[in-house]
Amino acid sequence: MADGNQSEPSIRLTRARVALLEVFLADPRAERYGTELTELTGVVTGTLYPILNGWADIGWLRFRTEDGAHPGRPPRRYFQMTRDGEQQARRLLAARRPRRRQGSRDLTRDDLMKIVDDALQRTLQHLGVTVQVTHQPLEPGSEPAAPGAHRFLVTTTIE
Known part of the structure; x- marks a missing residue:
């Protein structure tokens, strides 16, 4: 004032x-x-x-x-x-400080990958597609990617 x-x-x-x-x-x-x-x-x-x-x-x-x-x-x-x-x-x-929800925690890369996997599987299963997702770290020099990037291999079966 x-x-x-x-x-x-x-x-x-x-x-x-x-x-x-x-x-x-x-x-x-x-x-x-x-x-x-x-x-x-x-x-x-x-x-x-x-x-x-x-x-x-x-x-x-x-x-x-x-x-x-x-x-x-x-x-x-x-x-x-x-x-x-x-x-x-x-x-x-x-x-101002960012507020965290009670019980929240920092996500690790593995946590994030599991969340992505689960969301992808739920979405595709809703569409009648069975899915299996596996992760493989990219081999150095195999593709231009951000450090620590992963390739998602998705195998699908349409029922």
Whole structure:
């Protein structure tokens, strides 16, 4: 907030808010309007405007309404990030840590390969195809590939 004596507002970082902050922070001096923000972020108007109005209320954004007549559409409200909003948004995004679901863990290459195998087998079995998948590391020089790449050998039987 502009007044240094007030505490920083508590902002819950949802996907919609993060997407909007990233657009505003990409060019903080740019004025953005609702349809443009929806197209850039996928955030629908029913979610978009409460967020924008809330940020305007706490001083992160300023807005102006377009002047003059605009046949076929209402006047646009242009939103622009304030310097204070920019500083606080950057701080908030920098402090954000990826959250992990309870019980989640890092996947190893073997874990990932098993997930791919299972998904492939379920999909093909749903189509009536029996599948057996085996992995073979690529022989050096056999094919241009990323380091550690594997070749998937798939044997199918159509029932």
